[in-house]
Amino acid sequence: MQRASANPILIVAGIAGACTMAVELAAVRLIAPWFGTSSRVWTNVIGVILLALAVGYLLGARWAAAPRPRRALGWTLLAAALWTAWMPFLAGAVCRLFLPDGIGLDRAIELWTWGSLASTLVLFLPAAVCLGCVGPLALEVVQRTDGSSAGSAGGRVLGWSTLGSLAGTFVTTHVLVPWLGLSWTFLGVAGVLFVLGAALALAERARGAAALSMLATAAALGFSRLxxxxxxxxxxxxxxxxSCYQSVRAVEDSRWxxxxxxxxxxxxLDSFQSVWKANAGLLGPGYYYDLFALPAWWSGARGRWKVAVLGLGAGTAxxxxxxxxxxxxxxxIVGLELDxxxxxxxxxxxxxxxxxxxVIAGVDARAALRTLERDFDLIVLDAYARQVEIPFHLSSEEALAEMRSHLAPGGWLAINVGGFGFDDPVVSALSGTLARAFGSGVGYRVSASxxxxxxxxxxxxxxxxxxxxxxxxxxxxxxxxxxxxxPSAWSRLLPCSAALALxxxxxxIDELQMQSLEQARARLANPR
Amino acid sequence: MRASPILASALALACCTSALRAQTEGVAEAFADGRYDLALEAAEGLSDPVLATEWRFQVLHAAGDLAGALAAARAGLALAPSHPRLAPNAANVALTLGEGALALEFCDAWQAALDASAIAEAGARAAELERLARYRANALALRALDERARSATKSAQLVVAVVLGGTVLALLALARRARCVEARA
Known part of the structure; x- marks a missing residue:
């Protein structure tokens, strides 16, 4: 007797794998408007998804023993579709619950950790559990369909699922999120899961489940937006x-x-990446960009003054x-900007x-710097990753030495760094590293910032x-x-020991940044 | 960031003896010239410690060193708790730094200073009280924000404990059940 082909189920496993990665990668972006994309947030999201998948695998293994695993597979896909479709709608309400509006950067640190973990658990755990069920159920269906051994069925399901995950990773980052936006990425993934689930449910004559889930998913299409x-x-x-990297928005503040x-x-929060005022030139107290003008004055510059801005942003410098x-x-001016x-x-x-x-956009500053000339009068390092920290590969001693090699004799490097004092963990680590790379240096505190x-x-x-x-x-x-x-506004930079150098x-640097914010929060809690 | 000459003169006039006035004029002059470094040095040499802290506050505040300015105001208040300008200054800086609870303490000190002062002119007193009320409202709003942040943290921790704990228990139960099924088979 000729056995039925298991290929459709393998395709289902592959598409479910792609959807799992799409949900995981877009999950970070979905909560980023509240919690950012720090390594803590990434860790929370990855950890929760892995936990959910583990639960899903075991749950799927249990349901696989039931008489109709194909039907269970259809239901889990429909449930995953339903939850995924409503994620954009739920995200705002859930995240605001754990990060109330109006909280500043120095109060937000604890909430970034706990709030992002709680939001991730509430928002993404159920759908990821459902998607985790797909593997064992698909394996069981494949085995029962073509009578293959557990090893053969498992290998094929894992292979297709992993290939799907690979495709989902690239498509989500480079196509779905930048071109469709987050809401439609989730709705698109939900739509795909719904079609797969409904097809399986209808084939198993579970019309009620398919119809109910269709209604709920259709309602999400109309209402579920971030x-x-x-x-x-x-x-x-x-x-x-x-964008490929982040949620970007431009606002005009006329309150003051x-x-x-x-x-x-x-x-x-209360931070920003670029600022614009109607008149070009100094922005006023509280804006670090103004200090980038000083080297030309201190050098008595005349004629050509060649500047590289690493982390151009929207061009404030x-x-x-x-x-x-x-x-x-x-x-x-040469400006390098990743996004x-x-x-x-x-x-x-x-x-x-x-x-x-x-303007050189779409390039990493350190990689692109190597292609630039070696006669800059001023290099401005104003690159930030995950909103609050200088990227690790731009804050290392080796990176700073490379920047030094691109300066003309007497040329300047100016680094913007956030912190709460010269003894701040980030400021002191970067100061010591900079002094190691250059021999000496001076740090200036930006007024009222x-x-x-x-x-x-x-x-x-x-x-x-x-x-x-x-x-x-x-x-x-x-x-x-x-x-x-x-005296409190400046400090000579002394080289730190090799053990402390970045x-x-x-x-x-990311852990130092968290320490910095934790110290600031502790100072707020106990100002004495 | 240059200091207002009017402000500098007002502080200079605040001192009573001619020797002190001469010292203060030195501070005011450096301050007005934008030599905040020299103004701070000169302020350290003032023989009146309260006036010295008041000048220190003024210079550091103008330099944008808000934490330093706050420390100066607190040092001054420790010496002269009912000083008419130090408490409002400290409250103002505490508000700028987002320290609501601290700002409320300074508002209380300010209230006490107003109660103890002899501001005769009704209009001036009313204006001070109105300013104090505004500061107090802002401080209360900041403290409420702190409380909201604390409450949100507690909610998040509770949700994490319940959901994560529940999920881990479910995971263990499922794993145990799977083992039992295998054993039976």
């Missing part, structure tokens, strides 16, 4: 998009008089340098002139307030230098 919440009164949303445009990514550099300086959507936003909302500046700008020079010293050359007469000097002159081999 709502990040409207901006507060006085803040207008200019544009919002999902003069309109200010901010580029926010992922969680937003360019706009500040264009408006606040000494007269007679001809700026030549092309960010530079597109820059052109549309932040007056980034991509014809005047050499939680940012520091670390300066180092190739073959030269950075001036400090006790040096006459620190002071220069110009409106830029009048605006910036007094605040930098108080390097390519060992760079705990």
């Amino acid at each position: 709502e990040r919440g409207a901006p507060p009164p006085g803040v207008a949303l200019l544009e919002e998009r999902e 008089g003069e309109p200010v445009r901010l580029l926010q990514v992922n969680e937003g 360019c706009r500040v340098l264009r408006g606040a550099s000494p007269e007679g300086v001809e700026l030549e 092309p959507v960010v530079t597109e936003f820059g052109e549309r909302h932040f007056e980034l002139d991509a014809r005047r500046e050499r 939680r940012n520091f700008v670390l300066f180092a020079r190739r073959d030269g010293d950075v001036p400090v307030p006790s040096d006459a050359r620190f002071w220069f007469a110009s409106p830029v000097g009048d605006a910036l230098l007094p605040a930098l002159s108080v 390097c390519d081999d060992r760079n705990p």
Whole structure:
């Protein structure tokens, strides 16, 4: 007697594998508007999905022993479809429950860990359990369909499922999320799971389950959308998009008089990646970009002044340098930015002139730096990963040494780093590493902010307030230098020991960042 | 970031003796010139410690060192709890730093200072009380935000304990059952 083909079930296993990866990868993005995409959030999501899959495998193994595993397979796919379809709708409500609106960065650290874990459990565990059931059920159906051995059936199901996961990984990151957006990615995945589940359920004459699930999934198509919440009164949303890397949005804040445009990514909180004011030049107290103008003044620059901005964002550094550099300086700016959507936003909302500046988008700063010239007068490192930390491969001693090799003699490196004091774990680790790479350097605290700008020079010293050359007469000097002159605003950078230096081999910058925020929160809780 | 000359003069006039006035003018001059480093040095040399902390607050606040300014205001308040300017200054900085509970403490000190002061002019007193009420409202809002954050953390921890615990128990039960079924087979 000729056995039926098990190929349709193998295809189901493959597609379910793709859907599992789509849900896992998009899950991080779905909660990113509240909790960001830090390594803690990734760990929570991956951990919960793995736990759910483990439960699903065992549950599937139990149901596989039932008389009609094909029917159970149909039901689990329908249940997964249903839950996945409503994820975008539920995400806002669940995440807001664990991260109330109005919480600032220094209060959010504990909630990033616990809130993201709780949200992940509530939002993604049920669907992932259902998807975990697919493997053992499919294996059982394959075995019963073509009479193959457990090893043969298992190998084929695992093979198809893993190939599906591989395809799901690439398609989700490069096609679904950037082109469809998050809501439609989840709805699309739910639609695919629904079609598979309904086909199996109908074949097993489970019409009621198919009809019910169709109604619920269809309702989700109409209503289930991710709502990040409207901006507060006085803040207008200019544009919002999902890129390959992050949720990006541009807002205009008119609450304090003069309109200010901010580029926010992922969680937003009270942080931003780029800023725009109507007039080019200094932005005022609280904005670290202003300090990038100082090296040209301190160097007495005339003529060409060549600048590389690693982490261009929407081009704020360019706009500040264009408006606040000494007269007679001809700026030549190269800007490197990983996320092309960010530079597109820059052109549309932040007056980034991509014809005047050499904008290189879609490239990693460290990799692209190697292709650039070696005569920069100033390199600005303003790259941030996961909103709050300098990427580990850009903060290592080796990376800083590479930046040094791209500077002209006497050239400057300026690094923006967030922190709460010179003794902050991130600030001190990066300061010590920078001093190792350059021999010396000076850090300046940015007035009325939680940012520091670390300066180092190739073959030269950075001036400090006790040096006459620190002071220069110009409106830029009048605006910036007094605040930098108080002893608590600056510190000479001393090389740290090799054991404490951040390097390519060992760079705990993300953990240091979490320590920094935890210390800040502890200070808030107990200011004495 | 240069200091307002009016503010500098007001502080300079606040001192009573001519020797102290001369010292204070030195601080005010450096401050007005944008030499905050020299202004701080000169402030350290003032013979009146309360005035010294007040100047220290003023300079650090203008320099954007809010934590330093707050510490200066607190040091001043420890010396002169009913000082008319230190408590409002400290409350203002605490609010900017987002420290609601601390800002409330300074609002209480401010209230006490107002009660003890002899501001005769009714309009000035009413304006101070209105400012105090505004600060207190902001401080209460910040403290409420802290409480919401704490409550959200507790909710999240509870959900994690229940769901994660339940899932792990289910996992163990399923694994045990699978073993029993195998043993029976």
